[in-house]
Amino acid sequence: MHVQFNECQIELAQGDITEQSMDAVVNAANSGLRGGGGVDGAIHRAAGPDLMRETRRLYPDGCETGSAVSTAGFELSAKYVFHAVGPVWAGGGEGEAELLSGAYRRCLELAVEHDCTSIAFPAISTGVYGHPIDLAAETSLTTVRDFLLEQGRPGLVRFVLFGGGAYGAFCRVLETFI
Ligand code: APR
Numbered sequence: 001m002h003v004q005f006n007e008c009q010i011e012l013a014q015g016d017i018t019e020q021s022m023d024a025v026v027n028a029a030n031s032g033l034r035g036g037g038g039v040d041g042a043i044h045r046a047a048g049p050d051l052m053r054e055t056r057r058l059y060p061d062g063c064e065t066g067s068a069v070s071t072a073g074f075e076l077s078a079k080y081v082f083h084a085v086g087p088v089w090a091g092g093g094e095g096e097a098e099l100l101s102g103a104y105r106r107c108l109e110l111a112v113e114h115d116c117t118s119i120a121f122p123a124i125s126t127g128v129y130g131h132p133i134d135l136a137a138e139t140s141l142t143t144v145r146d147f148l149l150e151q152g153r154p155g156l157v158r159f160v161l162f163g164g165g166a167y168g169a170f171c172r173v174l175e176t177f178i
Contacts, residue, residue, distance in 0.1 A: 001171055001175075003174055003177055005148045005149055006152060007155060008153065008155055008157070009155065010144055010145065010148070010157050010159070010174065011156065011157070012159050012167060012171060013158055013161065013167075014160075014161050014162070014163070015160055015161075016042065016160070016162070017042070017043070018042050018046035020078065020158065021077045021078070022118040022156070023079050023111070023116035023117055023118045023154075024070075024073075024079065024080040024081070024107075024110070024118070024119045025043065025073070025076060025078040025082075025120045026081075026082045026084050026119065026120065026121045026124070027039055027040055027082065028040060028086060028124045028125065028127065029063065029083040030062075031062045031064060031085045033059050033062045033063055033069070034062075036128070038128055043076070043081060046075060047081065048074050048075040050074045050075075051072075051073075059083075063083060063085050064085065065086070065099055066098070066099035066102035067085060068083060068085065068103055068110060069083050069110075070082050071083065079114075079116070080110075080116065082119075084103040084106065084107050084124055085103060086099065086103045086125030086131065087099035087100055087125060087129065088125075088129045088130065089125065096125075097135070097139045100124060100125055100131065100139050100140065100143075101139050103124055103125075104124070104139075104144060105143055105147060107119065107121065108143075108154070111153075111154045112151060112153055117156065118155065118157075119157055119158070120158045120159075120160050121140070121157065121158070121159050121160070122159075122161075122162070123137070123159065123161055123162075126166065133165065133166055133169040134169050134172075134173075136169075137166075137169045138173050140159070141170065141173045141174055
């Protein structure tokens with residue numbers, strides 16, 4: 001499903017984020033930027049070892065939670081990877097929503113800075129980091145919608161969701177924006 005906001009579109013898809021032909025894809029990273037499982041493992045496998053080499057070289061101190069940093073995409077068809085660090089879910093009272101929103105927002109700012117017209121996001125923090133999917137969908141989609149309404153770009157934001165549960169949760173929230 002997709003929804004248009006002025007000149008921009010939010011699109012929901014099911015699948016594997018590493019297969020997306022977009023200007024930028026977002027990695028669900030940890031603050032050490034040292035790789036892992038889930039999206040992180042899949043992106044590093046698909047991009048090849050140069051991705052980890054460049055990440056270590058450019059960001060030896062990692063990235064703070066609630067933010068993101070950029071590298072090239074190497075073997076991916078995406079030009080850039082934005083490594084976003086979402087919060088670990090700790091019950092909801094530790095600023096998780098603000099931190100998750102900050103991670104999405106920083107990726108969108110990076111997209112604008114790098115002249116990306118398209119960007120693909122996974123559902124950051126909803127795997128190993130344990131963020132409830134319904135709350136994550138609300139925070140993520142609200143952050144992206146507000147940014148697109150303010151900035152008018154990037155033109156296409158695609159959420160690539162793994163499995164029907166996540167896709168359904170994001171659809172339910174996006175429908176409320178129509
Ligand atoms: N494409 C799209 N979505 C995926 C893929 C994929 N190839 N693989 C997993 N997912 C989904 C998961 O089902 C989940 O909904 O992405 C969402 C995020 O899950 P994680 O990758 O576990 O990310 P997160 O919860 O943010 O945890 C980050 O996990 O792998 C480590 O190094 C990473 O420490 C960091 C932590």
